[in-house]
Amino acid sequence: MLRWAPYPFIRITLSLVAGILLYFILGEGLHYSMEIFAFFVAAFIIAAVFSLRAKAAEATNMAGIVGLLCFVFLGFWATHLHTEKNNPQHLLHLSGQPAYYVGVVEDYLVQKPGYQSTVLQVQQVQVNGKWQAADGKVQISLPHDSEKTYELNYGDVLLIKGAPQKVAPPGNPNQFDYRQYLANKGIYHRHYLQAFQAQKIGSAPPSPLLAASIHLRRNLDFLLRQRIEARREYAISSALILGVKDELDNSIRSAYASTGTMHVLAVSGLHVGLIYLVLVWLFSFFAPSVRQRVLQAVLILGFLWTYAFLTGLSPSVLRAVVMFSFVTVGTAIKRQTNIYNTIAIAAAALLLLNPYNLKEVGFQLSFLAVLGIVYLQPKLYGLLEINNWLLDKVWSYFTVAIAAQLATLPLGLFYFHQFPVYFWFANLLIVPAAMFALYTGIVALAFSWVPVLSSLLFALHYGIVWGMNWFNEVVQHLPYALLNGIDITALQTWLLYAFFIMLLLFVALRQLRYFALATGIVAVLSIKEIMETVQQKEQELLTIYNVRGSTGIALVQGQQATLLADSALLHDESNFSFNIQPHLWYLGVARPQFASMGSGAIASAAYTMLPDSNSLVVWQGQRMLLLSHPPQLTSQQPLSPNYLLLRNNVRVKPQVLQAYAPGKVILDASNSPWYRQRLHQQLDTLGIAYYDVADSGALVVRLR
Missing domain, CATH: 1.10.287 (Helix Hairpins)
Incomplete structure (x- = not known):
């Protein structure tokens, strides 16, 4: 019971x-x-x-x-x-568009090639020539091409010309919902600025403590940049120690994600836990008297919160420090409580401070991983009794990795659609390596003023980080290293967790009803999977995607698909992965066949290059005319395509389009905004039906 x-x-x-x-x-x-x-x-x-x-x-x-x-x-x-838009003065409730607004930079500055991004807390807006108090957060992006590392600072008060725009919804089916991600942080507007649109008019940091913390983190990051010349190793070091991930490129992110070790690059519970373990070991000489336990707790708490201060008081670190602070206090006062109550107290405190933490992927994964390690790891560890000290430590690390992975598996599949097969092997070496990299990096920064010692420490730190990168790239290229394209729904995620819980209850309580319930859940999952597979095998649909500056057309039949794309999209893997791949995975397509526009050959459709360099696609009875050059062909009878796609700002008179008698004119995202706006007016005047992919999102035509 x-x-x-x-x-x-x-x-x-x-x-x-x-x-x-x-x-x-x-x-x-x-x-x-x-x-x-x-x-x-x-x-x-x-x-x-x-x-x-x-x-x-x-x-x-x-x-x-x-x-x-x-x-x-x-x-x-x-x-x-804590829901920002409930404030009557929020930007969402303004009576008109502001011509100017004033706000203070209240977040970290993210620095990327060519631009810098941060969050502005709005204080005043000018509407209809009058200034009024306002509230709301705006994500702003400023061009950055100077030699100065940071052009903005936390606490800068900015005067902005223009009106922020509401964050647009996802442009493609099943794409990552960035609008909802920002809304969970209380951000409902974005503004892409030119340099002349923003002017600094003062400085008023909302939190002097956070301002000092960010300033210190910037100085430490600058020191790392100076002492670690290799860009890739510097990027890993800065992410590992300080949580600054601005310099991480896609290749190294992919390597760590493919091996299931991405968590070592996000300063969070793992890093704070490693520091906590060392602190407990260092102060283990204290006697068990009340006064010495209290002194030990004060020292541990001091070091933990100092590390949080060094990392800019980032939310992920604060979550972990709060959790281990409760553990430290509970140990010091010798409360007869268990670790589950301690974890629950930490979660409750964080949720009361900000209930939207519950929607944070990091919050969910952190607490699930901790619960998995606390409950499952001792049971897995007890399956084998090893007398050798080294092998026992290896087995201990192995069971920690397995416990954390099992606890987060359904959620990882739901959010990331992939499973790193060799996570157990990679974590076996990467987690200890990351531990030594963290320790040597912190000590190297602490003794950076000592000439010879600091050089040795930074060299050792660099060697460990280089070895981590090399090892991850080797594991990444092992056969079947990554299973991706796994698409499960929120309901399936809940059912998987219900199955795990029923199975654990059966093992713990030895009651057959829990095994029966687990079997029932497996049956439900199996039936749902069979129904989904049958539906996917019968599907036929045409999709024109919203890919900025590119053209992408998917012809899906069953669980096979052909992606007709221009050269810009074919040579940009990240663009395809972000905008198109999630939808194809949802449809059951593991990997489409790629076809280049202008090649004149598509395996699953009739593709014809016309003499005027335009093309005609005929697929499943649907005819699509693709115009990327001014049309020069004439015909006595209208061609009457079902769809006429205009690409790359093609010069064409709307009257010419009428001669084709298209079912619908489509403007894709390869066209410029000014071009699409002009076409809107002309097509409306002539009464020609059209669909703008960039404005309305991907066009999905389900034929069956």
């Missing part, structure tokens, strides 16, 4: 989570969140008083249920308070 009495904080945290989820579902329509919370608090007080007087189990249970409902609606109310 499951006993909940020893886990009060787990019940409280689960109630908070339920309230937060309830707001995400009903928050827009359910008002008076504070009043509802106050009602349940009053009801709990009445129920508690009645329970004390009645001294009956039923009354006590009822008071407990009402108490948990208090936490449900506390989570609901806290989420309402």
